[in-house]
Amino acid sequence: MDLVTVQSARVARERGDLALATGEVVIGGGTWLYSEPQEATGVVDLLGMGWEPVTRTADSWVIAATCTIETLRGLGPFFEQCADSLLASWKIQRVATVGGNIALSLPAGPMTSLAVALDATLVLWTASSERRVPAAAFVTGVRTNVLAPGEVVRAIEIPLASLHRTAFRRIALSPLGRTGTLVTGRRDAAGLTVITVTGGTTRPHRLAFDALPSAAEVAASVDAIDDWYRDAHGSPDWRRAMSLAFAEEVRQELA
Numbered sequence: 672m673d674l675v676t677v678q679s680a681r682v683a684r685e686r687g688d689l690a691l692a693t694g695e696v697v698i699g700g701g702t703w704l705y706s707e708p709q710e711a712t713g714v715v716d717l718l719g720m721g722w723e724p725v726t727r728t729a730d731s732w733v734i735a736a737t738c739t740i741e742t743l744r745g746l747g748p749f750f751e752q753c754a755d756s757l758l759a760s761w762k763i764q765r766v767a768t769v770g771g772n773i774a775l776s777l778p779a780g781p782m783t784s785l786a787v788a789l790d791a792t793l794v795l796w797t798a799s800s801e802r803r804v805p806a807a808a809f810v811t812g813v814r815t816n817v818l819a820p821g822e823v824v825r826a827i828e829i830p831l832a833s834l835h836r837t838a839f840r841r842i843a844l845s846p847l848g849r850t851g852t853l854v855t856g857r858r859d860a861a862g863l864t865v866i867t868v869t870g871g872t873t874r875p876h877r878l879a880f881d882a883l884p885s886a887a888e889v890a891a892s893v894d895a896i897d898d899w900y901r902d903a904h905g906s907p908d909w910r911r912a913m914s915l916a917f918a919e920e921v922r923q924e925l926a
């Protein structure tokens with residue numbers, strides 16, 4: 672749609688260009704930004720920064736915020752499962768960015784699910800500063816996060832060790848519906864087991880256990896979640912029940 676409030680558009684090409692004037696917002700793929708009326712008076716295109724979409728270091732994947740969800744899916748089955756959880760047409764999948772999805776911070780944000788599930792670290796930039804936050808601490812509620820004014824998501828650092836063994840469960844009310852709940856699990860070589868619940872809650876929940884937990888331990892941890900989300904894509908009771916069932920399936924799969 673036309674953004675009738677926008678009076679300026681510029682392309683960020685170097686770090687200094689990330690300094691935002693009053694009323695400016697950054698744009699990744701623009702799939703959400705152009706989908707509803709905005710208050711912004713200016714847009715700053717991050718794609719001009721030319722960040723390498725995916726880099727592999729000795730012990731991590733580094734995903735640029737501007738990497739598209741389509742590109743990310745090529746990294747392996749778990750990435751593909753999360754990418755497929757953005758139930759949008761191929762046109763959206765091809766341009767929507769990983770950083771845009773995380774920064775938007777919707778409960779059904781599959782890139783948030785991915786980052787939390789794999790214990791990723793988010794690299795946050797301003798024009799002149801950098802800080803790192805655990806993905807699990809980034810989203811604080813529905814469309815809210817820890818980004819300070821003028822801060823952008825620069826990259827997502829994913830430890831390769833987190834991919835040792837993973838499990839994935841997701842449900843929606845209809846075959847092509849938005850996520851009702853998304854439960855993941857991972858177990859590393861030392862036995863650390865992490866189960867995450869996203870999609871059905873207002874913010875991500877990371878449940879960590881030093882060793883494979885018992886069924887009762889997992890159930891108690893999921894039961895302690897108190898922010899089950901209510902919207903057109905599911906009721907809190909259904910989301911809680913499905914998350915409990917999935918968490919146990921994930922536990923058994925990781926056993």
Ligand SMILES: Cc1cc2nc3c(=O)[nH]c(=O)nc-3n(C[C@H](O)[C@H](O)[C@H](O)COP(=O)(O)OP(=O)(O)OC[C@H]3O[C@@H](n4cnc5c(N)ncnc54)[C@H](O)[C@@H]3O)c2cc1C
Nearest residue numbers: 699700701702703704736767768770771772774780823824
């Ligand atoms: C048909 C359809 C289905 C959709 N389904 C889903 C869904 O299931 N789940 C879901 O979460 N979303 C969904 N969306 C919304 C949206 O398309 C996705 O969240 C998408 O991943 C957003 O990425 P983008 O790069 O297009 O972000 P943009 O639209 O460019 O930006 C989104 C927001 O994030 C900000 N932003 C962008 N990049 C950064 C950055 N690097 N740092 C800081 N802020 C940034 C922008 O200022 C804006 O506020 C859907 C959209 C459509 C049209």
